Ligand code: AOF
């Protein structure tokens with residue numbers, strides 16, 4: 001399974017709607033017959049990839065796979081049937097498949113007389129597919145809210161200026177994180193006021209193969225000359241103010257990871273609806289004493305009602321050439 005997990009994360013697979021999956025086929029004496037992995041939506045699943053490399057030698061073999069074999073015909077055929085047809089005797093898998101369209105593989109294999117064992121290193125596979133697992137289990141994309149703030153929690157000065165709160169190193173780091181998501185989301189107000197381009201820019205070491213989708217939500221019509229509508233990436237205008245609705249329509253477009261980059265009002269809407277799963281804050285050693293708060297009034301009147309976060313990582317982004325040193329905090333809201 002350790003080898004199958006290593007195959008699952010083979011570099012070079014583009015970010016997409018599918019999980020990372022690896023598979024090893026073992027002979028009765030424990031020697032490896034063949035290996036396989038999934039190369040992204042539309043290509044063969046890991047099991048089929050391994051079977052194709054194995055040939056006849058696979059009769060009576062054990063398939064070790066990081067995800068429960070699928071039981072559906074989607075972009076490709078069901079892996080359960082491919083394993084049965086190949087004469088595999090035993091299947092060991094890590095993570096169960098919660099995907100409503102694909103689930104049920106283990107039961108189907110048992111029906112066909114195959115010995116099945118699930119849950120082997122399941123946590124490791126879930127870690128590899130953190131965002132995919134979340135999206136299939138909750139039937140909505142995972143939401144990371146990112147913001148830049150001064151030490152006193154301001155994202156803009158009282159005259160509206162916000163260039164630049166965070167340092168160059170922090171902005172570069174933001175582009176790197178954008179490239180790990182498949183969607184960036186802002187509100188119509190941000191498009192009107194800040195006119196962001198919302199792309200992953202070339203300053204990042206490795207240019208991204210596909211730019212994330214740019215999504216803007218809100219009822220207001222937008223001028224088409226805004227940079228978000230340029231041809232450097234795809235853009236969608238979600239005509240709603242409801243976070244739940246916005247996420248549902250992004251899910252319908254196969255989106256799994258939303259990078260929330262909007263202003264304080266959008267942040268409040270998502271936090272208020274309990275729809276923020278991760279918070280990334282870039283803190284600059286700067287004080288304003290006035291200006292726009294990073295998040296709009298959440299209606300919390302007393303300290304006992306504060307929204308608490310659990311800190312999972314603190315990274316110092318060292319400033320160079322006289323630039324500020326910033327701190328990146330990665331956090332998860334604690335729901336009680
Ligand atoms: C993969 N790769 O190796 C396995 C998957 O649209 P499809 O046909 O590619 O099916 C995608 C679903 O199939 C996926 O969400 C998961 O539930 C299941 N198994 N998917 O992309 C694989 N084994």
Ligand code: ZN
Pocket residue numbers: 045046047069070071077078079080
């Ligand atoms: Zn499959």
